[in-house]
Amino acid sequence: MDDYQPIPCFKAYDVRGQVPQELNVDLAYRIGRAFVKFLDAKTVVVGRDIRATGSELSLALAKGLTDGGANVFDIGLCGTEMVYFATSHLQAGGGIMITASHNPPEYNGMKFVREESRPISSESGMKEIERMASLNRFDPIGEKGVMQFVDIDEAFVRHILSVVDVSALSSYKVVVNGGNGCAGPILDRLEPYLPFELIKIHHEPDSTFPHGVPNPFLIENRAPTITAVQQNHADIGVAWDGDFDRCFIFDEKGNFIEGYYIVGFLAEAQLDIHPGATIIHDPRLIWNTIELVEERGGKPKMCKVGHSFIKEMMRNEKAVYGGEMSAHHYFKDFFYSDSGMIPWLLILEIMSQEKKPLSQLVEERIRKFPVSGEINKCVKNPDEVLARIQRYYENEHPKVDRVDGLSLEFPEWRVNIRTSNTEPILRMNIETRGNQELVQAKVEEVVGIIENS
Helix, strand or coil: CCCCCCCCCECCCCEEEECCCCCCHHHHHHHHHHHHHHHCCCEEEEEECCCCCHHHHHHHHHHHHHHCCCEEEEEEECCHHHHHHHHHHCCCCEEEEECCCCCCCCEEEEEEEEHHHCECCCCCCHHHHHHHHHHCCCCCCCCCCCEEECCCHHHHHHHHHHCCCHHHCCCCEEEEECCCCCHHHHHHHHHHHCCCEEEEECCCCCCCCCCCCCCCCCHHHCHHHHHHHHHHCCCEEEEECCCCCCEEEECCCCCEECHHHHHHHHHHHHHHHCCCCEEEECCCCCHHHHHHHHHCCCEEEECCCCHHHHHHHHHHHCCCEEEECCCEEEEHHHCCEECCCHHHHHHHHHHHHHCCCHHHHHHHHHHHCCECCCEEEECCCHHHHHHHHHHHHHHHCCEEECCCCEEEECCCEEEEEEECCCCCEEEEEEEECCCHHHHHHHHHHHHHHHHCC
């Protein structure tokens, strides 16, 4: 069809690569031109996280957008969800967030949405934007757009607070760990409206990430939050990744609460407000969520992992909430987008209403459906290994589904194994019905099959 060359930093859901080898100002400019041409957007929101290369990429991107004829609303340093918010709030034709989330400091990237904060992925426009950026065959520059800075912080804070009953909140002591990313400034803006004592650690934005790249999904990155909770006798701990679209929760003892249990916890609360509503969940771990949703009279729907798939299904099903065990939480009241600022406030609202510590509110579910935590294994031939695992268990006649990767369900345990979109890695999650010893046994069994493949 044409002679375009794929651009390595274009992934399934976003752009992500090392600067300047894979992503640089020239490519950022071409992406801006391609984005406007693809969407025919008249206005585009641009935001960036704390990374040192964010400013230069932002300026180059904005030049490409304005040379393409679009006006740019620059919202400056922000979290990814603030671009989602601003795109809908300002009724823009699209939005681009410059971020590499939890990647090392030398990386940067971009996340794209179109009007109404609808996601753009490889199945809905990313490939076309990549093709146009690669070919670099744009019309001569005509009437240029203009760029203006727009401060949306206060409007964003008001919207976040509208999703929570602030009057119902008790005066808790809360450890907040911004990871030296973008969460700190917004927490400062939220603080005057909340009855909490915020104990702030790693709070100031710092592109050097002096305490390591913020990714609390990794066990080794959780110690500072745990220590702060225990030393300050806090009621809860919250930690964010760099662009704060994911938040991670710790109870009053400093125990990390797996995102899987938070999905069920928030689903219950949303169903109390919206009886009979649909709840979307990912296929990695499912039993706890399905049971809680059905007991509350809701309708659980399984969806492939990934924000673009979750958001599309939520809109199609008119779901009120969607959750992934990776700590992405999506809300109809937030333009069907994921937010890292709404979940922790909702959790504290529930704690305030129930008048119980978080550990008591989740302990029964953790006992009932213990999990392995996500286990990653590097393999040379992921598809062959998945086929070998399925053959190994075929005589036990498990229920098999391939919504995303391979899921095998037995009466007392279940495993989901997915391949990475970008690396030769298998990601495994196992859950059982109340049997922690069985979790460990099955982890060893499945890992043995993988390592001997």
